[in-house]
Amino acid sequence: MSKSILITGGARSGKSVIAERITERLAAEIQLPPVYIATAQAFDAEMEDRIALHQERRGPEWRTVAEPLNVGQALRDTDGQGPRLLDCLTLWVSNMMHHEREIEAEARALAQAITTQTAPVVLVTNEVGGGIVPENALARRFRDEAGRVNQIIAQACEELYLAVAGYPLKVKPNDIEI
Amino acid sequence: MSKSILITGGARSGKSVIAERITERLAAEIQLPPVYIATAQAFDAEMEDRIALHQERRGPEWRTVAEPLNVGQALRDTDGQGPRLLDCLTLWVSNMMHHEREIEAEARALAQAITTQTAPVVLVTNEVGGGIVPENALARRFRDEAGRVNQIIAQACEELYLAVAGYPLKVKPNDIEI
């Protein structure tokens, strides 16, 4: 298994569970505990419930680091500790929009950080561009930014999977020459 | 070909036509007529038109059973009659939400029914989580429930396909170890 893996998929497609299993397997291989880098921030009860549910599912062997914005730094800080699971890029994009960060530049910096890690990195992101064009201009901008970030990070990763109903479909590497 | 097959895909991705062809082939193999288990209920003219169009396309060799809620029972009742096509899980989830059923428990019961059938079962469902987060709380809940049901049923099925522009992409089984 390679060292940098991006898992994308729609809402409730099972991408986090797939990413957790991959990270736990990488942890067993290198005999270091898995580290969870959470970009989620609990602004409301719905989000609080979701965060608690995810933590419970992961189990006590995981260490959790909360980092809504500076995820490249979080990767560098945790490089010696074990395989990292960064969940998820879409909330990171949302956080960056809220804080008016330069999203493309930040994504390129994260891509650079990914390619210079010693311990494995698994990242989760969302497919958000598969519906009709949103009427809301902010939603359209979010959709554009999230899609561009997905492309930048996918290019930096050795493997890319699309989650469908709990199962991964390999997108990269493949044998398609274009 | 295996005995339990889930076809997922976006709206108008050709998933029903793919599922019908698979079911007709299974019917020819076991020399029993195909059975259509419809979860759709015609609440309005748009839905009535769609149901009539689907029936016309399937042709006279099909038997049709309407069952908006108790689909596991419908499978058991029709097990000796031929291969069943259950279309679709997403409307079933919608019907269960309307009738305040325990959706996860019902999905697990359906998964159990699928694994204990003698005749083949083909199921159709929808990808509904590929757009931006819906503003409407009910739509968000529906999206979550539908995605979770897809995962539970996909796990129970021997094969899983994603329909894209009328063509199936195999998701399960595959040779990815995670």
Next chain:
Amino acid sequence: MSKSILITGGARSGKSVIAERITERLAAEIQLPPVYIATAQAFDAEMEDRIALHQERRGPEWRTVAEPLNVGQALRDTDGQGPRLLDCLTLWVSNMMHHEREIEAEARALAQAITTQTAPVVLVTNEVGGGIVPENALARRFRDEAGRVNQIIAQACEELYLAVAGYPLKVKPNDIEI
């Protein structure tokens, strides 16, 4: 590489870049410059920016033809000039709805035009059916029309790819018998 290729994918999935690279490769193979058939019309500043950005990216070797509606004719008119990239079918559907054209008949005519070309044709379209059902009836109709057009054109093409985070996933041809 085959002569007719459809690339589908969500918004910002990298489908246009993939299609441009394929078309440039086909152009190099047959030693004729690539031709871009644009269905986009700049009704507002957001669309103008996007069109300008795409043109800049493609570079000066490309010839551009703007054709919002009669795309089959545009293919016939440019058949001797080089490989064509038609970008995109979804805007074409939108234009046809605006001008009250017979969409299915037009799609079948385009499919026919595709299969009778001498020079290669690459087409880009969008996945728009992966979210929840739109509340707006016009959006629902658009989603249905776009999905049906995708199926008709996919059937006419020798190859079909789904773009995910900048990478193509082959959907057709595949070895799935249904």
